[in-house]
Amino acid sequence: DTEVTQTPKHLVMGMTNKKSLKCEQHMGHRAMYWYKQKAKKPPELMFVYSYEKLSINESVPSRFSPECPNSSLLNLHLHALQPEDSALYLCASRAPGTSNTEAFFGQGTRLTVV
Amino acid sequence: GDSVTQMEGPVTLSEEAFLTINCTYTATGYPSLFWYVQYPGEGLQLLLKATKADDKGSNKGFEATYRKETTSFHLEKGSVQVSDSAVYFCALSSLTGTASKLTFGTGTRLQVTL
DSSP states (O other), X not given: OOOEEEEOSEEEEXXXXXXXXXXXXXXXXXXXXXXXXXXXXXXEEEEEEETTEXXXXXXXXXXXXXXXXXXXXXXXXXXXXXXXXXXXXXXXXXOTTOSSSOOEEOOXXXXXXO | OOEEEEOOSOEEEETTOOEEEOEEEEOSSOOEEEXXXXXTTSOEEEXXXXXXXXXXXXXXXXXXXXXXXXXXXXXXXXXXXXXXXXXXXXXXXXXXXXXXXEEEOOOEEEEEEO
16 A cells, blocks of 8 residues: 545635644655645645654644644644635655655645635 | 756647756755656656666656766656646755655646647
């Protein structure tokens, strides 16, 4: 199984809502990532978890709150978002502590903030 | 910091034409280099990779050679097909402590016509 599964595929939320994005993988990867991708732009790294601990936070606003409850799951909790946060949110996983292995990406959650 | 520069798109080619997408990088140390492809509405898929100088990555008729002396990793394909139409991202991978991160170029959109 080389899949990274993200749910939901699409999400529309108001600026006062609280929602969560979910990501799951069963490849035994102990590094998991959240990326944000705006239209016609490259993915931008948001967070990296290594062995279920937050390793990198790329100065992301606190209205985005990541959580890694176990080695297979990664969540991104959303609260009080702005319309400019509308984007494709991509999850990825990889073997930790290496820079030469493939990162596997999910299909993404397309988020629209209204 | 690490960075990747890709040629601006879009690139429009006729089927069976030769493809080159230029990619150069700036990094400390010895990064691994990747090409990822993104089809419309999907996540990213690894196309090929190279992990050390002079390595050639290849897959599905695409190839790229890691050139340390010119800090380049240009993508080539001898005969493109309509199904190759997608966005192509060059990326480098580096370690920060125990966490590795991918840094992407801006992406090059390829459109192949009959």
